[in-house]
Amino acid sequence: MKSLSIKDIAVKANVSITTVSFIINGKAKEKSISEAVIEKVEKIIEESGYKPNQIARSLRTGNSNIIGLIIEDISNSFFSRIARLIEDKAYKRGYKIIYSSTENSIDKAKELINMFKSRKVDAYIISPIKGIEEDIQMLLDDGNPVILFDRNLPDVNTSYVGADHFTASYQSIQSFIDQGKKNIALVTTDINVEQIIERYDGYKKALEDNGIKYDDKLVLKIHFNQEESDTIAQIKELFVNKKIDAVLFATNYLAISGLKVLKKINKKIGDDFAVIAYDDHEAFELHTPAISTVQQPLEEIAENVIKLILKQLSTKTKFENQEIIIPAKLIIRH
Amino acid sequence: MKSLSIKDIAVKANVSITTVSFIINGKAKEKSISEAVIEKVEKIIEESGYKPNQIARSLRTGNSNIIGLIIEDISNSFFSRIARLIEDKAYKRGYKIIYSSTENSIDKAKELINMFKSRKVDAYIISPIKGIEEDIQMLLDDGNPVILFDRNLPDVNTSYVGADHFTASYQSIQSFIDQGKKNIALVTTDINVEQIIERYDGYKKALEDNGIKYDDKLVLKIHFNQEESDTIAQIKELFVNKKIDAVLFATNYLAISGLKVLKKINKKIGDDFAVIAYDDHEAFELHTPAISTVQQPLEEIAENVIKLILKQLSTKTKFENQEIIIPAKLIIRH
DNA sequence: CAAATAAAGTAAAACGTTTTACTAATTCAA
DNA sequence: TTGAATTAGTAAAACGTTTTACTTTATTTG
Numbered sequence A, B: 001m002k003s004l005s006i007k008d009i010a011v012k013a014n015v016s017i018t019t020v021s022f023i024i025n026g027k028a029k030e031k032s033i034s035e036a037v038i039e040k041v042e043k044i045i046e047e048s049g050y051k052p053n054q055i056a057r058s059l060r061t062g063n064s065n066i067i068g069l070i071i072e073d074i075s076n077s078f079f080s081r082i083a084r085l086i087e088d089k090a091y092k093r094g095y096k097i098i099y100s101s102t103e104n105s106i107d108k109a110k111e112l113i114n115m116f117k118s119r120k121v122d123a124y125i126i127s128p129i130k131g132i133e134e135d136i137q138m139l140l141d142d143g144n145p146v147i148l149f150d151r152n153l154p155d156v157n158t159s160y161v162g163a164d165h166f167t168a169s170y171q172s173i174q175s176f177i178d179q180g181k182k183n184i185a186l187v188t189t190d191i192n193v194e195q196i197i198e199r200y201d202g203y204k205k206a207l208e209d210n211g212i213k214y215d216d217k218l219v220l221k222i223h224f225n226q227e228e229s230d231t232i233a234q235i236k237e238l239f240v241n242k243k244i245d246a247v248l249f250a251t252n253y254l255a256i257s258g259l260k261v262l263k264k265i266n267k268k269i270g271d272d273f274a275v276i277a278y279d280d281h282e283a284f285e286l287h288t289p290a291i292s293t294v295q296q297p298l299e300e301i302a303e304n305v306i307k308l309i310l311k312q313l314s315t316k317t318k319f320e321n322q323e324i325i326i327p328a329k330l331i332i333r334h
Numbered sequence C: 001c002a003a004a005t006a007a008a009g010t011a012a013a014a015c016g017t018t019t020t021a022c023t024a025a026t027t028c029a030a
Numbered sequence D: 001t002t003g004a005a006t007t008a009g010t011a012a013a014a015c016g017t018t019t020t021a022c023t024t025t026a027t028t029t030g
Helices: A006-013 A016-022 A033-047 A056-059 A076-092 A106-118 A133-141 A165-178 A193-210 A227-240 A253-264 A280-287 A296-314 B008-014 B015-022 B035-048 B052-060 B077-093 B106-118 B133-141 B163-178 B194-207 B229-242 B253-265 B282-286 B298-316
Strands: A066-071 A096-101 A122-127 A146-149 A159-163 A185-187 A219-222 A246-249 A274-278 A292-295 A323-325 A329-331 B068-069 B094-101 B123-125 B146-148 B159-163 B186-190 B219-222 B246-248 B274-278 B292-295 B321-324 B329-331
Touching: A006 A016, A006 A033, A006 A296, A006 B035, A016 A033, A056 B052, A066 A076, A066 A106, A066 A274, A076 A096, A076 A292, A076 A296, A076 B077, A076 B094, A096 A106, A096 B077, A096 B094, A106 A133, A106 A329, A106 B077, A122 A133, A133 A146, A133 A193, A133 A253, A133 B133, A133 B163, A146 B274, A159 A165, A159 A253, A159 A296, A159 B052, A165 A185, A165 A274, A165 A329, A165 B229, A185 A193, A185 A227, A219 A227, A253 A274, A253 A280, A253 B282, A280 B253, A280 B282, A296 A323, A329 B229, B008 B015, B015 B035, B035 B159, B068 B077, B068 B321, B077 B094, B077 B274, B077 B298, B094 B106, B123 B133, B123 B298, B133 B146, B133 B186, B146 B298, B159 B163, B159 B298, B163 B186, B163 B194, B186 B194, B186 B229, B186 B253, B246 B253, B274 B298
Parallel strands: A066 A096, A066 A122, A122 A146, A146 A159, A159 A323, A185 A219, A185 A246, A246 A274, A274 A292, B068 B094, B068 B123, B123 B146, B146 B159, B159 B321, B186 B219, B186 B246, B246 B274, B274 B292
Antiparallel strands: A292 A329, B292 B329
């Protein structure tokens, strides 16, 4: 059963294809199509259930009303929640989102960019990784709107929306110190992205400002793509062998692994051992005791990303880049 | 900066568009293009970075290499994990996934189907809701491959992949009874989908088979789209006012709310109060004490969905529908 | 009342591919 | 040595839209 085309509608209504197209696109008035014809055609479209072929439309107009969203991993709750928010907001403005996960692989990220490019998406929202600067620059050179979020790439000159990771990390450590902690560990990842580096810098600076000597042995950099069992082993080794009274986890999944370790070695969180996790997660509120977290302002990030993208899509002229840095919130739970 | 077209390549190589097309599509041999020409053209394509315009390709061939995935909510970990698996497997076979959330709204689901239809996706993977049977039937009538998963629609005649919810629910209740529980509650939702009904049926049947009288007062049906605070209030009311020694939560997000209630009213899970949650969640393993769950076989569901879809896409002939029911696993944690 | 303007609509090109049906030159078989 | 078969390649139609430039008829204006 072939689906209807604009031609079928034109024939049924006994008008030209052009006329139908004008009506569909709301240009009927402006193109002086009579009220009678408009009504007739609209009725036929309604009854037949005709929907314009978006592919043909895209080919002709050169835009797709699709925005490409490239993230690290859709099954990570930070990204899935933000994806949902972005999707929602974009949808209300008539845009669809295609999203896909890079799994922190440079090759996959490049492939995704190419795929989106050949699908002629109208704009790109990217949570980038190091190593794809050139590809992003090419998109920009071709005149595509690109917004980075969550992680910035210093070498690429485009708009960015993200949380203030440095300050959030600094404040977390400060709060440990205010509680009298002295031996503060950081469990982070080895992926080389700005947002992770800032969290590290905040940790270091806070120690320094409080006259605590930075100790390399208390910083654990977990390899990104490794099995969780290895991660757990490494964290366990840190917790068991080092004298630690507080720990900041730089991502929520590291914190989850860390909590599993604590459970396993039967170490209790309390007055002599404090924990803060970066990026909230349902498990943290529920945990006994509840885990303090740094909450990123998901809603605001999504809202700003969409706002920037739409502004850029509507103004044809070259847009002035913006960096929007939103404070993160330290939630202390007991 | 306009992007290259096949014509640009043809001109540069001094051959016809047809020839370039044959080479791109690996039909060069079969169409007897000489080795020399193939090499020349491939070199030019390589150097110029030309990528075929998928939109034009789709328009001409009528297929898009895109599979549409319609789910309830991408920010729910069950769906985001399954989406990730499906995406992964599809990607390896050269298909892209577009996904979008219905939020359990019939209107949004219908809109999404229309959107995918006008984008000419090659196949549909849908976790459906009641009320879109007709729309799905139309897709089938038009010859589109459609696979339902997680929830079945009895009125629609197409392939389905899902877990055995009835048995899983039955076994959960049986395990409560084996522990000597007598007053077993069920916290479920009011959405009218088969998978939820089966969980309810399993609950009822297990009670019955063990000679325990079914009590309507112990079954709480939470309205789907309501605020979490209301959900918490309702669950609290159940837990405080009824004599209960075990509870089965029919979804993971209900269990999360339920655990919050227990924490708030300071009721401990232990010998005199048992909990099982449907659909695993990171919070459950970490919880003190750990929460027993019914784990759906995500990997197997994703694998079967993709296998069915691909089989259907490759065989042009009408495909015989299959129902694949995979056992769920009851994980007892202490 | 002639010329200009407005109203109502249409023909055809273009977007970038794939594919069918064709041509021209060469090789092969009898 | 002829005509059939093979090799190497191409011209042009088609996919379903949008949009530009055009036509025809009716209305207004000076």
